[in-house]
Amino acid sequence: MPDRHPESTDGRAGRGRAPEVPDLKGMTMADLEDLCASLGEPRYRASQLASWIFGKDESEFAAMTNLPASLRNRLAGEYTICRSRTIREERSEKDETRKLLLEYADGARIEAVILDDAGRKTGCISSQVGCRFGCVFCATGGMGLKRDLTAAEIVEEVQTVARAIRPERLENLVFMGMGEPLDNYDAVLKAVRILNAEWGLGIGARRITISTAGLVEGMRRLAGEGLQVNLAVSLNAARQELRERLMPVARLHPLPELVSAAREYCEKTGRMLTFEYVLLRGLNDSPEDASALAELAAGLPCKINLICYNRIDGDTLTPPTKDETKRFLSELRRTCPTVVRRKSRGDDISAGCGQLRVAAGGRADPRETGR
Numbered sequence: 001m002p003d004r005h006p007e008s009t010d011g012r013a014g015r016g017r018a019p020e021v022p023d024l025k026g027m028t029m030a031d032l033e034d035l036c037a038s039l040g041e042p043r044y045r046a047s048q049l050a051s052w053i054f055g056k057d058e059s060e061f062a063a064m065t066n067l068p069a070s071l072r073n074r075l076a077g078e079y080t081i082c083r084s085r086t087i088r089e090e091r092s093e094k095d096e097t098r099k100l101l102l103e104y105a106d107g108a109r110i111e112a113v114i115l116d117d118a119g120r121k122t123g124c125i126s127s128q129v130g131c132r133f134g135c136v137f138c139a140t141g142g143m144g145l146k147r148d149l150t151a152a153e154i155v156e157e158v159q160t161v162a163r164a165i166r167p168e169r170l171e172n173l174v175f176m177g178m179g180e181p182l183d184n185y186d187a188v189l190k191a192v193r194i195l196n197a198e199w200g201l202g203i204g205a206r207r208i209t210i211s212t213a214g215l216v217e218g219m220r221r222l223a224g225e226g227l228q229v230n231l232a233v234s235l236n237a238a239r240q241e242l243r244e245r246l247m248p249v250a251r252l253h254p255l256p257e258l259v260s261a262a263r264e265y266c267e268k269t270g271r272m273l274t275f276e277y278v279l280l281r282g283l284n285d286s287p288e289d290a291s292a293l294a295e296l297a298a299g300l301p302c303k304i305n306l307i308c309y310n311r312i313d314g315d316t317l318t319p320p321t322k323d324e325t326k327r328f329l330s331e332l333r334r335t336c337p338t339v340v341r342r343k344s345r346g347d348d349i350s351a352g353c354g355q356l357r358v359a360a361g362g363r364a365d366p367r368e369t370g371r
């Protein structure tokens with residue numbers, strides 16, 4: 001039997017499973033219409049269901065008083081509407097960042113982060129419980145992959161974030177929490193369609209960013225979806241050997257392949273993409289690294305987000321000093337004008353980039369492991 005492609009979204013031996021009861025929160029309008037037809041109900045019931053589930057954030061069938069009692073009872077017996085439990089919330093003392101620990105029906109836990117930029121709220125959303133890609137600077141990678149989130153669970157995660165900030169509005173969503181969104185492609189895309197739809201949560205596609213470690217097959221698929229969502233690529237090294245040490249996924253998709261998928265994405269969608277680059281002292285912050293990054297970005301319609309590494313307890317990776325960061329930036333800006341230095345937020349509550357993890361797991365030092 002041939003090996004499955006490592007990006008394959010089916011046949012995932014060893015992955016945990018989400019509960020099997022059909023969940024209406026993961027259904028698009030077309031799915032809800034099919035469901036109503038299969039139950040012998042008129043089509044407009046689908047809009048009523050969507051309005052309760054997504055518009056009014058209702059998860060009890062009994063409360064849906066404009067549906068006949070017989071339908072409510074049947075739905076309650078055979079279907080579910082996902083509701084997570086917020087079991088912990090932490091608030092940063094340095095800024096307005098908040099981190100929520102959510103638990104789903106089967107006990108699976110993930111973290112969602114709420115970032116605040118001058119009052120504008122961004123939800124940093126998880127797509128998997130853990131992650132299988134093991135990037136050395138990322139705490140989630142240390143957990144391994146426990147299971148994918150379903151579309152319903154992702155939508156519920158966003159609704160939970162929206163509930164937590166009421167009466168304020170959620171301005172942006174970034175799939176930069178736990179997990180690799182393109183490794184859970186179908187569920188993430190379905191959730192994005194529900195989040196984006198007028199009958200769903202009505203969040204504009206341009207306010208949604210999907211961030212990938214560089215799964216080129218998923219990037220190519222995403223380019224063909226006809227969605228206006230933003231794509232970010234977590235790059236972190238512009239030299240192949242170094243990228244392999246920092247991000248083992250780079251062995252599957254060497255840089256030339258990644259750059260070609262990025263170019264294809266920009267050409268097909270007419271959109272700019274973002275490269276994320278976490279600066280790690282003594283690893284990827286030399287002037288040579290800056291030149292390699294500038295060279296890689298040259299000719300691509302892209303922006304570079306530089307992020308200083310967030311330390312977690314007990315690891316040996318550190319961020320560069322202010323001066324070192326400045327040097328890297330000025331080297332990069334000599335040829336690459338579209339560089340933004342992103343502030344780290346919520347690092348005192350381990351809510352910063354690469355700090356999310358639920359079951360404790362350390363980060364390895366790539367200098368020691370030789371990865």
Ligand code: SF4
Nearest residue numbers: 131135138141179213
């Ligand atoms: S950075 Fe992303 S892809 Fe890499 S281990 Fe962390 S969650 Fe997974």
